[in-house]
């Protein structure tokens with residue numbers, strides 16, 4: 001494994017300037033990008049740190065004890081995050097997802113949750129507020145997160161077999177504690193809960209059926225994610241990707257499935273239902289099936305850069321505007337202008353020359369931008 005790890009190029013140091021456009025872009029809730037796609041979903045990374053070392057995301061060989069995480073002063077404060085999120089909502093965002101790194105490692109995250117829960121969409125409703133976590137701290141935090149206003153959680157879990165799971169998180173973390181976290185989330189009412197499983201051929205594909213058997217009939221939606229070529233450090237290879245079609249065929253051999261309607265435009269997962277009524281499963285096929293056509297997601301990095309695509313090389317630096325005294329209108333105008341210029345559609349270009357992200361092919365790390 002180690003010999004395939006590629007050295008990290010630090011994309012965090014590269015930033016695009018967020019400019020105040022000569023003609024202001026007021027927040028009307030209707031902003032569209034260069035491909036006509038609206039802005040609906042904001043993913044906020046609250047820390048670049050994590051207590052796991054999943055090899056597909058933060059391989060130990062790179063994220064070792066010498067790795068320089070962002071200094072605290074460069075992170076956006078909760079007040080800054082909330083201020084930016086308010087402007088995104090004014091441009092039409094309806095759903096906010098907190099992520100990381102491991103978001104539950106950010107101190108007092110509940111305070112941020114309660115600030116975000118107090119915001120409103122252009123329709124005057126509270127935003128959908130959710131969080132993606134590795135589940136390691138969930139048993140301790142589920143109740144306080146719910147009380148702060150979090151609506152749902154998505155828990156990442158790559159297998160039920162303890163040995164396989166310990167190997168995949170690469171810090172010897174036991175699967176039982178994540179399962180306890182999921183149970184606590186359910187008890188606290190943080191549902192419907194989703195469980196995300198990255199399937200890596202040769203590593204955990206034998207966990208597909210045990211995971212399905214475990215979660216079907218529980219109301220928890222298991223989603224299979226294709227191992228993606230994000231970042232520059234995981235030594236990604238196509239032959240380790242298990243296409244969703246193959247995962248689905250394995251499942252269908254034991255449990256007949258029928259396709260369900262997408263729940264919302266721009267939804268990343270294809271939904272399938274168990275024919276016997278035992279709930280649904282999802283497939284996120286970012287490698288084998290491009291879904292850029294209605295991608296309505298913006299990502300805010302831990303220190304305030306806006307990324308327009310998971311595979312973008314660079315982000316737009318909003319923090320200098322925030323800390324340089326910009327008004328709310330100016331901030332909204334800068335965000336609107338950035339979105340209007342968005343032409344990203346990496347998954348449709350994957351494997352072609354045009355897939356170069358404009359940064360010499362270098363991309364931002366998943367642990368930094370949050371997935």
Ligand code: SAM
Nearest residue numbers: 056057100101102132133134156196227228371
């Ligand atoms: N630490 C949290 C967690 O693991 O849920 C949140 C951040 S993590 C970067 C967000 C999601 O990205 C997780 O579900 C993880 O499995 C997924 N992910 C990370 N690297 C990936 C890769 N190379 N391919 C596919 N999914 C990946």
Ligand code: SF4
Nearest residue numbers: 050052054057101134
């Ligand atoms: Fe940490 Fe999540 Fe990345 Fe695993 S996928 S290393 S838990 S940030």
Ligand code: SF4
Nearest residue numbers: 292295309310346347
């Ligand atoms: Fe959206 Fe980029 Fe993924 Fe396409 S590749 S779906 S534009 S994040």
